[in-house]
Amino acid sequence: MARSAGGPASFRPSPGSIPESPGVYRFRDPGDRVIYVGKAKNLRQRLNSYFADFAGLHPRTQTMLTTAAGVDWTVVGTEVEALQLEYSWIKEYDPRFNVKYRDDKSYPYLAVTMGEEFPRVQVLRGAKRKGTRYFGPYSHAWAIRETVDLLLRVFPIRSCSTGVFRRAGQVGRPCLLGYIDKCSAPCVGRISPEDHRTLAEDFCDFMAGNTGRFVRRLEREMARAAAEQEYERAARLRDDIQALRRAMEKQAVVLGDNTDCDVVALAEDPLEAAVQVFYVRGGRIRGQRGWVVDKVEETGPGELVERFLLQIYGDAAAEAVPREVLVPTLPSDADAIAELLGEHRGGRVEIRVPQRGDKRDLLTTVERNAAEALRQHKLKRASDLTSRSRALQEVADALGLDQAPLRIECYDVSHMQGTDVVASMVVFEDGLARKSEYRRFSVRTTGGDVASIHEVISRRFKRYLEERSATGELDVEMGAEPDADPEAGAGPGIDPGAGAGPGIDLETGRPRKFAYPPNLVVVDGGPAQAAAARRALDELGVDDVAVCGLAKRLEEVWLPDEELPVILPRASEALYLLQRVRDEAHRFAITYHRSKRSRSVRESALDGVPGLGPARRQALIKHFGSVKRLREATAAQICEVPGIGPATAETIVSALKDESS
Template structure:
């Protein structure tokens, strides 16, 4: 069953009663019939109603998609699983611009064993369509595959030569070059038969699939047996294979128990514009392969929806393992497990969200790698000269500035429950941070965010007026605090923060410095006095630069705020008789945070080196009094 509705106006939206409550897949199209977005739903009516809220409630990318669309159509299916299959097929067919995009379109190298050949060969390839082949990987770099093969053929001497070399050797009776130097145990060398070579290949594949020490134990027994039978040459060959296997196992660190022999772990780090994915392949308890890529998120998606898109892409051409660990399960995890199970040659697939234990630790490591990858991706994108130039030009056009803002100052306010209020100012010139121009501000009296921001801007911009004052006899050469006037002032926040900043500029009579704000969640750019924000293209260089400047201001403010909190607790503790700076440092290192120190009992504090019961009681008493004062 299928239904659709179209209109040339925004009122093309269907009536609620027209939309079924069944599971299904929907497509938004523009006026030319192009598919803009494909989604699925357990309840089509409930899901589609989310797109037809008041425009101000929608994420700006969702709003852009709905405003671009001229119609929506849906197809009812019988189950969540059918919806998943149809959504996947349509995304592949139409490549909708508002669906999640995978920017990393490069192919990864694999280690492959050509099992369909008479004498199977191990090699490096990016071709995923070799009939009857067994693949291992992917690997992040091609040298990592070659390095693995170099180690493995020492333990399992299987064929590495090309098909043409093998055929020539078999026809002439002269071994190929790897066979001549003892690096290949293929039949062309005359050292093994095709049947014996096949058994070595099977051992190779078994070890690559589950690299455990059981193989080592078997070879040790075989070596001792050969030595006992006075077959010393054969024993020496097995000894060399053992040493090669030990090298392989040492280079592959154990991260999980061997019962978790077939697990993939996905770490995901994301923000409003993009997400980075880090995939760890764990076989036999060891990480045997990694893969990473970057995802562009065109509309507001949940972590569960992002996980679903990532997993579908990861196993589009690869067979999934028995277990997949992700940060969060999607709503239709059971349907996704069934979809993955169909892609396994044997057995089912379990999708899990690790909360504790070894798997959670690996997930944390993968997430940390993803976080670094996302930061590097953004840094490289904003660090490119052409991209920076384009970003500044786009900002000029989007905000209606007279010229590109070569110097941008961004301000952010940070506090903890209204205490230790601080603010930061970061400076970017030509799209790059100028860290020696950063400034920190302490707000000594309690103020809300708007008042704090106004105080900081007033203090900063007053210096601008002082810089431009004419020299006097008392001060013939005043020290310059501004390198030059900023071309744009950014504030972290939306309409209220921007209007507060504009009020300060009006108060100081400054009318030639534009001001704008960037709202955190929706990444909207607000200008003073405007009722609606400026929406920059999702993947524009301008938005990436503005976001990076805002994030840097936030990082700098948070760092200063934490430092101020540490200094505060240090000054409080310094009032305790007998407690010097060295012991304060030991206390904070022992408990790890001020909150844990405040929550600690007298007995717990007394256990710290150099702190006895009496001093511990004095510390608790002082901290209790300090808490009551706050």
């Protein structure tokens, strides 16, 4: 084992000391705690990758290596053995840098306590208990209770607590469910333990998907009762059949009757990932479950799927492992994982990516659920007032600001190889997006992202200075202080209804577009972009606005004129907020760039047509919807466009025909 406390280079194993065999390795910190566990088909190749190019590693991997003080490894014979040992070590040591899946909420299960003398049906959450059959999970507890209420007509097994069961036995009188025939009342001896257990087993069989035989049995009994003129009994059996069918209808049929599979889907961003699973048994969706994972290490979709399969099915009962697992991406060791799960299940397990048909459609549905779960998780975190306040204060502390930046503006530049250059400005106030304040820019300068950032910041703050100047003159004329707080509204003696407060346009009564300055400007980029933004502000004399850049690859925060970046903790609310602001600016810029590029591509086909200016080109595209439809139109149809005469229409038809040929 290599061990030291002097950084990664100091505990790097000596050349040739690492075997080329499959194995599992552990990184330990100076306190000898295991902080990361990994596996490899070739230990030498994998471990050397950690030390060959430290600067090129993902920042989270760099953090792990700088935290570590040593590394050891264990050689195994096969990939399956490596998976088994890796899983057992992760479970034993709970390493801080390994991916950990956690439930995004506590899902309820329908449980039948088959380990008791008189099995009981109930709703349970949390850890599973030995000797209990579980069905689900379900999204809501009420969905289970509705199902149980329907099934107790046909399978009247015990559903009361231990205390209620004992008291009923002591007084010799069953509870209400015993009187309304939704419990067979084993507490007072109305049914033997053997017969009650048979009822419980039938209940479990029905929930497991073996529904047909119970419906057919009741139908035969109903027909027999009607033939014997026992009409009241036949009517009750009819109601029992309807109850069973309603219970069956609550589980949607999505695949073939004999299909048992779990459908797994992911949605991720650089920091977190959401996983959703739909459980399909007997072709019906029996439940769903979700997890949210912090991506502590650098992981792709395949590795996330691998970690999920090992962690979730590793502790599951054998019957909980399905015959088939549908995933969005195959892990690199898919065959080894399938073999390991097959050993655990006691039968063959197939892991595959569906390409078409009902299974592909179902995976798409689960992917939408995963994306929505991630969105809701981020929204819940973003909308939490305490988290937002902490994030703003952490940003202020990290950047050395006098106060929390209540208004943050972020800028991003988007282009395609230097063409159709656009930029976006998004605004967050009090940690929440203020979309009415978003702005977009068509960039005029050429010279790359740095020049574009300089231009956009200059344009935005020139407008701010102009509007502040105009507002200041207006306030002086009306007797208000020129430098009044923009958030304070109208000053004394000013009618608020007139809309004459600072930053308000008198004609429209709406806020001026660039009237309010931010406390912090964030640019998407590194030190060059941050310096360009600072230079633009300095040239305009704006010295009360802080500037920083957020670089995508390493998630570093750069301050102007600083040689080293500010490294925010990966799990900090400050980094989460800045990333969300940056990602929103990127999304807004990309959306604008795509629309502009699409429009320019459509109009470029008409650039060479004589007599067509920008207005006529836009009119043609608006009328026909696309160049393709315009190309298919006749001269007479083109003449219907306002401003297009017969001669011009013939020229357009000829020009588009020559171009296509």
